[in-house]
Amino acid sequence: MATVVLKQVRKSFGELEIIKGVDLEVRDHEFVVFVGPSGCGKSTLLRLIAGLEDITSGELSIDGRVVNDVPPAQRGIAMVFQSYALYPHMTVAENMAFGLKLAREDRATIRQKVAEAARILQLEPLLERKPKELSGGQRQRVAIGRAIVRKPKVFLFDEPLSNLDAALRVQMRIEIARLHHELDATMIYVTHDQVEAMTLADKIVVLNAGRVEQVGSPLELYHHPQNLFVAGFIGSPKMNFLATRVTAVEAGRAHVALPGGGSVAVPVRAEGLAADAAVTLGVRPEHLVAGPADGTVPARVFVVERLGGGTYVYARTEGEAMIVVEVDGDSPVQVGDRIDIGVPAEACHLFDADGNALPRNRRHPLAQPDRTHASTAP
């Protein structure tokens, strides 16, 4: 079993508190991604789990055993660093064998374990090379190989793809996903790239300034963000936020004003919401439509980004708020056009004055609270 449990974990550097009381549970075989903006503490949290930093207060357990004071090598973890951190004066084979050598394993075992890791990552032709003779992607695989060889309970990845170019990043992302299936291991992955988070994770932990904002499956965070921060962080381009007021409240519906005079009835549990309350309406660019819908916002286009497969239209509403719509790749929209942006009620999110989301009436069918991961282990 390879579970990780954090209970009220806090970390301070002197006076400055970086991690402010995190409770988290990582289940066996789960791929958990810590995501958040720079400085949110995700790397620090990973290093606390690894044992490279001391926990100021709180409890960390790996496999049911409290490991606050256990050195990194005895926690059953292996880490892949952002800069790969390969030993420059050793060959690839020696890099992978280093930990085993320190543990005084015999030569035959070491050779066999290194060979197996090399096979999984297709490193066999590179075993006698030194790191400086390898490309970025190859170095990354060696770093992963070094981790695999230790047969850890939990793999820790600290922004492993940040130093790679875009094409290589996509390729390595697929590699890591494949690895997760083949090894069936528990993996904790830190990234600031929410695309990596969405595509790789069983469960995403969104962090902001040392606190956990929300934990959930990728689609749960996409369809049911619990606050403005998560809603704005997940999804690219960012969700559109319009500051507006409630015009009327019904059971299961809140009517809000739209810029330009229209309104839309958002299907959320609106009890407790006062009429005329200040709220934020959120709609994702990919859910808005060109042309009238449940609610309509007239706007004037000022930037058009054509990607071929789709087009992002940036427009300004009458209140000078910016709104982004994703339309068809062949759309004839031009800069300066006046368009009507349709707001489908079902796609709307509503956030109260504190930034918290009002619960939506209908749960998205794909947004299960926790994606159950079928384990292939015996």
Added chain:
Amino acid sequence: MRHAKSDRIALSVLGWTVALVMFFPIFWMVLTGFKTEAEAVATPPSLIFTPTLDNYADVQNRADYLKFAFNSVFVSLGSTLLALAFAIPASYAMAFFPTWRTKNTLVWMLSTKMLPPVGVLVPIYLLFRDTGLLDTRIGLTLVYGLINLPIVVWMLYTFFKEVPRDILEAARVDGARPADEIRHLLVPLSLPGIASTALLAIILSWNEAFWSLNLTASKAAPLTAFIASFSSPQGLFWAKLSAASTLAVAPILIFGWMSQRQLVRGLTFGAVK
């Protein structure tokens, strides 16, 4: 940068002039060692003369060169090893686990080099006398090790800081204790830096002429005392002194020549990034 040809010639001439001026005393010393005493003090001084090996014979008769040379080698190497033994762990701690006190400690260590040695001559002499360390190789090794320690620590500190921290962290995750980190990673990765530091320390110890003259008499006297013994208040001695000096300086000159690339790299490392 492309210089005009005339600039290059001018720079070459300047470079050669400076080099010759700096080298001239050594050249003259070697030359004088092959002259007779009369020729050595003749004015005007002569460049052409009949060389003689009498001075070298006299020097070897009067004093046992090999004994002094052995002492120099022992003390230089010994003090360097001693300094490295303390400096490597110290610099490791300061480079990778700095606290708010680290910078102050480093500056304070360097400040001890600003003290004129003669200021502490009497206390150290008395300490050595009372502990029986006077005129011992061990005593001199100890003093030289301590004198060079600030420089060795500083140089190793700057070299160690060049080693990326996450390589050591990766080793820690692999199960390395601090001793393993130093042995398997830090030392191999900063070997050129350690080598140039060691070379510098050896040279500084070899040339050190204050403590060696004051703390040794006959048993532990290194080559610096050997040279000094040839300067006598009466009689002609320049030629013999030159011969003795040549013998004393030759080993370290050859050593420095062979390792010049390492030395230059070590000394200019921090300056050019």
